[in-house]
Amino acid sequence: MTTQATLPPLSEEMARLQRRAIRRRRTNRALTYALAFLLVAWILVPLLLIASMAFSTVDAVRAYPKSLLPNPVSFETMTFFLNSQGVVDSTVRSIVVALLTVVFSTLVATPAGYAISRYLFRGRDLFKLSILAVRAFPIVVLAVPLAVMFIQFRMRDQLYSLALVHTALTLPTTILVMSSVFASVPRELEEAAHVFGSSPVRAFLQVVLPLAAPGIAASAIFTFVTSWNEVFAAVILTIRSRTLPAQVLTVLGTSPLEYKFAGAFFMLIPSLIFIFFIRKYLFNMWGQITK
Amino acid sequence: MTPPRRGKTNLTPYFLLLPSTLFLILFFAWPMFQTMVLAFRGEGVILNLREAPENGAAVTGQIRQSAQVILLGNRGIPVAAPAAVSGEEEAPSETGEEAASAAEPWYLIRGLDMANQAFEGWVPASYIREDEPETEGGPFTSGSVRRRDRDVRSEPGPISPVVAQVAQDTAVEIAGQRTVEIWYEVQGQTDSGETVTGWAPSRYLEVLSTGGEQVTGFVNRGDSGEWTLRYIERMFADREFIPALITTLLLIVLILPIQFLLAFIMALLLQSRLRGNTLFLYVFSIPLATSDLAVGIIWFSVFTQSGFLNSLLQGLGLITSPIVYLSVESKHFMILAVVLAEVWRATSIVMVIIVSGLQAVPESYLEAAELFGASLWQRVRYVILPLLKPSLQVALILRTILAFQVFGVVLAIAGRGMTVLANEAYRWYVEFRNPNMAAAYSGFILLLSMITAIFYLRSIRTQEEARE
Amino acid sequence: MAEIRIENVFKYFGKVTAVNNVSLTVHDQEFVVLLGPSGCGKTTLLRAVAGLGLPDSGRISIGNREVTYLPPRERSISMVFQNYAIFPHMTVYDNVAFGLKMRKADKAEIDRNVRRAAEMLHIEEMLERFPSQMSGGQRQRVAVARAIAIKTDVLLMDEPLSNLDALLRLEMRAELKRLLADLHTTTIYVTHDQIEALSMGDRIAVMRNGEILQCDAPTTVYDQPANKFIGGFIGNPPMNFLLGQVQRHNGSLHVQVGDYALKPAPIYDSELKRYDGQQVVVGIRAENMEAMSQPAEDALQVRVMVVEPLGSQTLLTIKIHEDIIKLATHPDFPAVPDQDIWVRFPAEKIRLMDPQSGKTLLSS
Structure with missing residues (x-):
């Protein structure tokens, strides 16, 4: 044959x-x-x-x-x-705001993502649905009333208030990414840890978190870049402590070409670097949305 | 995904969701509500007249801001001295704070008036230059009048009856002190033309004339708000509103079809397993994380008068002098530049959504279609597109809503030459310091977004219903 | 009148040869099963016939027409896919009608054919449903109905039952066999399940590493496997293999396995001469050995290691010399572990294979 x-x-x-x-x-x-x-x-x-x-x-x-x-x-x-004038200062502020945003959103989103991926509970679908709804929510709508609120609570022009708004902006995405990251960690591993006598918190910290770390890092990077780029809320919520995009936007009309072009390139740098690291998670971040 | 845990009601997930739920309420639900409040509520346009000069007294009538009123009388209502207030630990409530700042000390003075007659009456403490008290820290007991021709009044209050007039530098005895907030008894007309009388704090009123029989004034601002459509009306009447709306809609109509076509092509390319697929994916997704402002500037660099497009055309000998693209006179070029920038920037996200939708379509569906005789077009038409519908729906909703908010790109490319809805919200807030108008614009954007979402969801659902 | 002729077909995926010089003729109305472990190239071969993956060389003809490079729709074929591939966004009716619609059949004809196919698969009540509202077995029926709704010369089936649970598979197997017998279509059926292959096919083509090792009627493949691999792949438990040495004893040739001398059927004599003094592999199926609780002539005394009652039979694991083999006995056979029993090897049931190539002596 x-x-x-x-x-x-x-x-x-x-x-x-x-x-x-x-x-x-x-x-x-x-x-x-x-x-x-x-x-x-x-x-x-x-x-x-x-x-x-x-x-x-x-x-x-x-x-x-x-x-x-x-x-x-x-x-x-x-x-x-x-x-x-103001470029270095506003860059530092942008980084601070972005880092604060990363911290806030990771802290808030991790438990929520874990809950969605691990528990079946009444209202789970509702929660997921509302997350999807707010994800498409216009930041433009948030910025104005929040600015008014921040004035009332003497939080105006503070970096942490801007970081809170950016957290709100990125939170839906972060929660969904977190939940898919946790879902990819087999629950059997966690249960094995329970069987061998570790507490739920310990099992989470020692078994789940290390395995989920790359995904969490990717979502943190995404959060960082989103905050770094955000300009509308930044320009409305800050007066003296402008972030970089807000600073560039404010002087846009009067600045020379070299300022604009260099500024644009400078603002693009993080996205060029970071998207490379998170490309594996792109579909987690946006693919989830249809499920 | 591992199947979630089932079983008895467990409070753990709720506990875990609590922070994010609170956050979402605080930063989404509440601002959304506040936007509506700001857009529809005029604060301080109504002044409540009360039966008696105190905040809790019954309201006798309401007068609108700017209305002319007659001041029938006044009364000084004693309040705690400002110093005492600021010394308190807890922050004062807004009205308390205002009342405290509106309160002023008055002195009861005795002395001789310009006609050398003895008098006793009240003047504001600011009229008197106090002498050093006899014991340190003790009460002032004497002083002199700072300026000429001061009215001494029977009661604390700027329109109380005058009992005497004193000359400058007259030495007076300070017999008493009272810190008061002045309330006026006001007569005015309500919206319906009814004449009402009542009391109102002086800080809401401006006194126009004190001469003659009648003291007149007007309502400076009110102490309560009302639901109003005037911001909305003002927005619709705004010169920039229609251009902003048209430009926004035009951009959506131009951008979305190109974007979806391009994203679909990109997605199919990525699905066709080319060599270097990961590199293509990386390049195609670069714009996903770019700043809209920076992208706007990139395309500005192409279209500006000394930009790359003119350089290229001139290099090719197609033009002899640079063309002005980005000016009010050449709106179509500005639109083109914004369209290109937005297509460049936001196609990636559509692509990612479509790719993940395509990944969920098993290859065997396409093979089955091919096997049963479907051509490439028929496969796209009868298999791929229907199966991609949920993804496309999400992408459409997301992109349309985001397109209503296009901001940085437009500002960077067109500056003042072109405006969109989000720009107007920004302008009203930052330049005109009018949060109500800004809220009206953002509320309008929210409304458009919701209509869009409902429209897309409904149109899909009716198709499904029709099928069943 | 559609005979499928596959001639010298090669298909490469990069450096991997997925189909290696395969030739196979499926006669008109014949039901041939391509059987092999996963990755053996059976699906690749089927797809080459379907036109879903063109071969790198070789020829494929259907009827008297060469179709090697024709697109699927010009081949007069139909197919049932492994995961059914029925379209989730279409009703059962639209799914079954898909092929007819693509062929631009008129409405009445579509309706007639859809109803006929649905009736044959007992899904006529479900035509308006969506696949998501159906069970796995029902979807499977839809996939088959779609395939038979269009009249084609050839029906291709790619592991159509593999996604069903065991009980349903048993039921569908018989039903499918009956259906295909009625249809008189030439059929190629791909599976990795040897029971399916044995029970359904007119012939079984066993594949490994892109080659067809044997293509024969099911009983032949089972009883006379062309090589050690087929013997080990087909049958449950698989064929037992013992390493023995050919020795001359009293002028006749025996296969010595440890202390025991096996006497194969006389037809092997001529072949055995070539292996005189060399090693051969003795193959014997579990149910072909005879177990006895008393010593008997020609019977080997062996020790029982494990006893596994399976209901219809009892499986004994025994050790002969170096080799551990399985032996099927009647469920009444008294056996306990560590007990000695006696086993006889019927000469006509012994198969001999070359230890190097694994090829059966005497085969073809």
């Missing part, structure tokens, strides 16, 4: 079909790749443009016509931006 039987040659029609099938497969493949690279270019070219601006001399930024690549490569524009 393994001997190579000599076959009569393919009929003309089949040979034609075979050629056509192979050709079609090749063209399809080529077209698919071409399309994919076209889309890659669509995403990357604008990023390259702004990067090239950020690493040009100030003269090159103002020049017309512009060259697509920086010539010469220079840190002048970046330096100008970083030395502009």
Whole structure:
């Protein structure tokens, strides 16, 4: 049966079909790749443009016509931006707010995510549904009344109040991600820990948490970036203690090109780095939404 | 997912959900409610007139802010001295605080008036330059009048009958002191034209003239609010409202179809198992985490007069001098720039949702369709799209709602040249310091978002019902 | 009139040869089962016939038509998928009608065929339901109904029963066999379940590593496996294998297993000469040995290690020399662990295999 039987040659029609099938497969493949690279270019070219601006001399930024690549490569524009008034301070504030947001949302979302993934209880679906509902909630609607409230409670212009609002913004996503992360940790492991005598809290800390750590880290990164990017609430809720996007937005109308371009690139850096680390969890974060 | 635990009612999950529930109520339910309150409630537009000069007294009538009134009389209601209030541990309530700041000390003085007649009467403490008390820390017993022609009144209160007038620097004896909040007896007209009389604290009223028989004044602001449509009416009448609404809707109509088509193509590409798939996924999802402001600036750098587009066109020799794209005169270019920026930025999330939807469609469905004779288009039409419907629905709702809030991108690209609804909310809050109008705009955005969500959900449900 | 001819088909996935030079002819109206462990290439081969994955070389014809590179819809085939692949967003009716609609059949014809197929599978009451409202067994029926609603020359089935629970599978097996017998369609049926293969197929093609090792009637495959792998793969418990040495004793050849000399059937004599003094593998099925509680002529004394009563039979685990084997006895047979019993090996039931290649001596 393994001997190579000599076959009569393919009929003309089949040979034609075979050629056509192979050709079609090749063209399809080529077209698919071409399309994919076209889309890659669509995403990357604008990023390259702004990067090239950020690493040009100030003269090159103002020049017309512009060259697509920086010539010469220079840190002048970046330096100008970083030395502009309020940039360093607002960057520090942005980082503080983002870190606070990460802490708040992780603390609040972890128990909720755990509860959703591990318990079946009355109101579970309702809770999940309301999370989905608030996830699509406009931040624009939140910012104004919260600003008024913060004035009343003397919390205006405080970094922690902004962090609280950002927490609210990211909380629904964080809870859903947490629940899917915990759901991926087999409950048998936790039960084994219980059987061998550890308390529920201990079992959570020593068994579940270490296994869930990468997922939690991914969601923390997502939270960080969301807070870092957020501009509407930031600009409404802060007056003197502007975060970076709020600072850039406030001076947008009066700032020179080199400030804008360098600022845009600077604000993009974390997202470029962080999305790389969380790409595995993208579908956890947004895929969940339909289930 | 491991099956959740079943069994007797366990309070643990509720306990675990408590923090996030509280947080969601505090930061979603409450602000949503407050937005409505801000948008529909005018605070301080109604002044309550009371039967007696005290806060708890029965209301005799209500007068609107700015209404002219006649002040029939006044009375100084003794209150605790401000110093005593600030010394208290607990924070004063808002009205208490206001009342305390509105309270002022009055002195009962004796001396000789300009006609050299002896008098006894009340003046505000600020009229008198006190002498050092005899014992340190003791009460002031004497002083002199700071300015000329001071009215000395029978009772504490700016419109009490004048008993004497004193000249500057007249030495007087301070016989007593009282810290009072002044209440006026007011006569005015209600909305329905009815004349009412009652008492109101002086801090809500502005006295216009004290001369003549009648003391007149007007209501500076009220002490209570009312539900009103005037912010909403003002928003609809606002010059920027219609342009903002049209631009917002136009952006949605232009952006969403392109976005969904592009996202669908991206998702199918990722599903077709190309070599370097993870790299494609990474690149396609980069915009997911980008700042909208920064993306706006990127596309500004393309479309600005000295930007990349003009540079490219000039390099190719297609134009001889740079074209102005981003100006009020070329709105279509501004729209185009915003559309491109939004498509660039927000397609990723649609793609991710579609990809996870596609991942839930087993390949065997497509193979079965192919086997039973469906062409590529028929497979998309009869199998992929119907199965993707929940994902598409979610993506549509999410994208439409987010599109109502587009803000940073527009501001970065068009500046003042173009406005959208969220920009107006921002402008009213930050520039005009009018939270009510800002709330009216954000409430309007909320309304549009809800209508959108209900519309999408309903249209899907009716299809399902029709099928059953 | 549709004979399926598969000739020298190769299919590679990267460096893995999934289908390695397979040739197989399925006669008109024949029911051939492709049987093998997972990853043996049986599904790949089926998909090549279906047109869902084109072979890298070789030819496939259906009837007198070559179809190697034709798209599925031009092949006159129909298929039942492993996980049914019935569309969750369509009613049962629309699912069953799918193939007809794609063929642009007119409404009356669609309706007639859908009702006929539904009737054959007893789902005519469920036509308006959605798959989510049905049990696994019912969905399975829908998948089959969809496949037979279109009239095709060939029906392909990819492990159609594997997702059902044991009891349902037993029921569906018989029903499916009956149905397919009525349909007279040429059928290729892929499964990894040897019971299904034995009970349903006209012929079984056993596959491993992308090759067809044997293609014969079920009884032949069971009784005369072409090699050690097939003997071990088919049957429950699998065939026992003992390592023995061919020795000449009193002028005739025996297979010496430990202290015991087995005498195979005379037809092996000529083959055994070639193995004189060498090792061979003795294969014997559990139910083909004869167990006795008393010593008897030609019977080997063995020690019982484990006794497993299975109801219809009792399975004894015994040790012969170095090898541990299973022996099926009547449930009444008195046996307890650590007891000695006597076993006879009927000569005509002994199969001999080459220890290196595993091939059965005398086969083909």
